[in-house]
Structure formats: C-alpha cells, structure tokens
Amino acid sequence: xxxxxxxxxxxxxxxxxxxxxxxxxxxxxxxxxxxxxxxxxxxxxxxxxxxxxxxxxxxxxxxxxxxxxxxxxxxxxxxxxxxxxxxxxxxxxxxxxxxxxxxxxxxxxxxxxxxxxxxxxxxxxxxxxxxxxxxxxxxxxxxxxxxxxxxxxxxxxxxxxxxxxxxxxxxxxxxxxxxxxxxxxxxxxxxxxxxxxxxxxxxxxxxxxxxxxxxxxxxxxxxxxxxxxxxxxxxxxxxxxxxxxxxxxxxxxxxxxxxxxxxxxxxxx
Numbered sequence: 001x002x003x004x005x006x007x008x009x010x011x012x013x014x015x016x017x018x019x020x021x022x023x024x025x026x027x028x029x030x031x032x033x034x035x036x037x038x039x040x041x042x043x044x045x046x047x048x049x050x051x052x053x054x055x056x057x058x059x060x061x062x063x064x065x066x067x068x069x070x071x072x073x074x075x076x077x078x079x080x081x082x083x084x085x086x087x088x089x090x091x092x093x094x095x096x097x098x099x100x101x102x103x104x105x106x107x108x109x110x111x112x113x114x115x116x117x118x119x120x121x122x123x124x125x126x127x128x129x130x131x132x133x134x135x136x137x138x139x140x141x142x143x144x145x146x147x148x149x150x151x152x153x154x155x156x157x158x159x160x161x162x163x164x165x166x167x168x169x170x171x172x173x174x175x176x177x178x179x180x181x182x183x184x185x186x187x188x189x190x191x192x193x194x195x196x197x198x199x200x201x202x203x204x205x206x207x208x209x210x211x212x213x214x215x216x217x218x219x220x221x222x223x224x225x226x227x228x229x230x231x232x233x234x235x236x237x238x239x240x241x242x243x244x245x246x247x248x249x250x251x252x253x254x255x256x257x258x259x260x261x262x263x264x265x266x267x268x269x
Contacts, residue, residue, distance in 0.1 A: 021050060058081075060081035060085075064080055066164055082095070
C-alpha cells in the first residue's frame with residue numbers, strides 16, 4: 001500500500017501500515033499464542049518478517065499470473081504461491097479452515113481491542129490529459145479555470161491496470177486519444193507577431209531585388225550579343241563542357257607521338 005502512494009504521503013502511509021501490522025502481530029501473540037507481554041523490539045522484528053512473507057506471496061502470485069498470460073493474479077495463483085513457500089508450504093484448505101475458525105471465534109466481536117481507523121486515501125494528482133483540450137481561455141470547471149494543453153510527443157507514464165508489467169511503454173498520447181485534440185500553440189505577443197511579419201516582408205523584398213538584378217543583367221548581355229556575336233560564341237564555349245579527348249593534352253596541343261609519318265620524296269637519280 002505504501003509503495004503506490006505519492007511522495008508527500010508515503011512516509012505517513014508506511015507508518016500507518018507498520019502500526020496496523022504491529023496491532024495484528026500483538027493480537028496474534030496475545031489471543032493465538034497466549035503471551036501476556038511482548039517487547040516492542042520483538043514486535044517490530046515480527047512485523048518485518050510478516051511484511052516480507054506477504055510480499056513474497058504477492059510477488060510469486062504475480063509471476064505465476066504473468067506466466068499464464070494474465071495481468072492480475074487469481075486465487076489459484078495465490079494458492080500455488082503458498083504451496084511454493086519454503087521451507088514450510090501452506091495448503092489452501094488449512095488456511096480456509098483457519099479463517100473459518102477465526103470468523104466463528106470473533107463473530108459479532110472486534111478482532112482488535114478497538115476499531116482500526118481507515119487511512120485517508122491520497123488525492124489523485126490531475127494530469128494534463130485528464131481534461132478535454134480546448135482553446136486557451138476560461139473553463140466552465142471552477143476547480144480548473146484554465147484547461148491544460150496536451151503537448152505533441154507527450155507519453156502517458158502510468159500504464160492501465162490491465163497492462164502487464166513487462167509490456168513496452170505506451171505510444172504518444174496524441175496518437176490514439178479520442179477524448180482530446182492537440183492544440184498547436186500560437187504566438188499571442190503583438191510585438192513578436194509584428195517582428196515576424198516584418199522579417200517575412202524583408203525576405204520577400206530581398207528575393208524581388210535579386211530577381212530584378214538578374215533580369216537587368218540578362219537584358220544587358222542580350223544587347224552586347226546583338227552588337228558583337230563573338231561574345232555569344234565565347235559564352236557558349238565557356239558554358240559547354242569540353243569533350244574528353246585522350247590523344248589531346250591539357251594544353252590542347254596535338255600529341256607528337258600520334259602525328260602522321262613524314263614521307264620524303266625519293267631523290268631523282
């Protein structure tokens with residue numbers, strides 16, 4: 001019980017559970033074993049042993065349930081866990097018989113000298129995905145005047161009761177939630193909005209200026225080409241990739257080893 005509570009009430013819950021367990025142990029020693037007095041240190045030691053014993057039964061029952069493919073243990077799992085206890089296994093029939101005897105003994109009476117008060121249940125913390133997601137504004141719920149916004153990429157850390165402990169974590173909440181919709185946050189600061197608009201306007205103007213410069217340069221080049229066609233030939237030569245010729249060197253000089261043979265005329269005798 002104490003492990004499932006929040007940090008704020010965890011210490012008090014452990015103290016409450018220890019006090020109730022101590023009352024149960026002393027009641028068993030007094031009415032079951034016949035002791036008249038008991039030392040507090042001995043009671044604390046027996047409480048620790050009883051807590052470890054109960055936790056061992058719970059862990060074994062949970063493991064047996066998970067092996068069988070169930071999320072929560074059943075009575076059969078608890079009975080098997082009791083039989084697996086070493087060195088003294090406990091039979092389910094013996095336990096039922098002991099419960100029946102105790103019920104008959106304390107019928108109409110209190111098992112404890114006084115009634116055990118119930119520990120106050122801790123208030124569950126409200127999560128961001130408990131309330132329906134709406135636009136930012138006042139809510140109709142007086143306890144939560146402003147609704148929370150579900151962020152994109154937020155996971156639900158708490159698994160449902162039917163999910164086993166070895167299951168992988170749940171996917172992002174916004175990918176499967178049907179009770180809430182994601183609200184994309186928008187800028188509400190008027191100064192920031194105005195600066196963003198000015199930045200976008202300056203980018204558009206810069207792109208227009210660059211386009212105008214390219215148009216002017218193209219018109220100027222066209223005028224020069226009309227006056228001197230040689231410029232067109234030079235531009236075309238610079239733009240066209242040169243063809244690779246294995247027999248021509250980098251300096252575009254003919255290879256002397258591939259030159260045609262020189263033929264000399266025979267001397268006339």
